[in-house]
Amino acid sequence: MSNFILPPSSFRLSEHPFPLLFATISGAHLYGFPSPDSDFDLRGAHLLPLEDVIGLNPGRETVEKSGIHDGLEIDLVTHDIKKFMGLLLKKNGYVLEQLLSPLVVHSTPEHEELKAIAPQCITKHHAHHYLGFAATQWKLFQKEDPPRVKPLLYVYRVLLTGIHLMRTGEVEANLVRLNETAKLPYIPELIERKVSGTEKGTLDQADLAFHQREFDRLLCELETAHEESRLPERPTAGVVLNDLLVRMRLKSST
Incomplete structure (x- = not known):
């Protein structure tokens, strides 16, 4: 995968209202098929100050910003670390992909700790995330x-990520890399259409019957991989995540 990193000035991360623990690139750039006009999806986690989390009025758990910076369309979404950790413990493959994205825009030692803890958050039930996401995307396609x-x-991308995760316990979101193992002959041509076209590029003569069969086949393959997976039933990271959260909150108050 090409680590295409933009100049820090493009992201205006210094304007974020809270200390950032990390920010990575997600979306089409992470998945390996950005169009020339694809926007940059930045995702990450921030740390609310102690006074914002111990009082009656909750702080801003989620910060969302979007706009054009240096001619680039940027969409930034970050969650307070407590919310982000909660999502990590809820079989949410999306936040795992964000945390482990190799396209890193901003990092901290706490980010590195979170990445080291991430394998303890993975369970066989993450398959449900990918099964549901694939079904939603298929409906959109139809x-x-x-x-x-x-x-x-x-x-x-979603189906192959889920299958790979169930079989290996590794989070891989890049379709080009996933297809090195899957070897689906039609994937390179589809990616080429996307990356050489526009974000709204269409299929001139989509073989819908063929893709329906492939969708059904890969869906069954993911379900089988889930049933046969040796991944744990439950995450084991709760205690270490709690300890890390307490340390970060206390550190921020000094």
């Missing part, structure tokens, strides 16, 4: 006329 390349690539 509704469009003409069908777009983007949702179809998301379908395959």
Whole structure:
């Protein structure tokens, strides 16, 4: 995967209202099929000050900012670390992908600690996240006329990520890398259409019957991988995440 990192000035991270623990690139750039006009999806976690989390009025658990910076469309979403940790413990594959993204814009020692803890958050029930996400993307693909390349690539990316996770315990979100193992012959051509076209590029003659069969086949493969997975039933990271959270909160108060 190409680590395409933009100049820090493009992200305006210094304008974030709270200390950032990390910010990474997600979306099409992480998945390996950005179009020339794809925006940059930045995701991460921030640390609310102690006074914002011990009082009656909760602080800003989620910060969202979007806009054009240095000619680039940037969408930034970060969660307070407590909320982010809660999502990590709820079989949420999306936050695992954000945390472990190799496209790092901003990092801290706490980010490195979180990445080291991440394997203890993975369970066999993360399969449900990918099964549900794939079904949603397939519905989006079916509704469009003409069908777009983007949702179809998301379908395959999600299914292959889920299958890979169930079999190996490793989070891999890049479709190019995933297909090195899956070896689906139609994936490179679909990616080429996306990366050489636009964000709304369409399929001229989509073989819907073929892709329906492939969707059904890979869905069954993910379900089987889930049933056969040796991953744990429950996350084991609760205690260490709690300890890290307490340390960060106390540190921020000094």
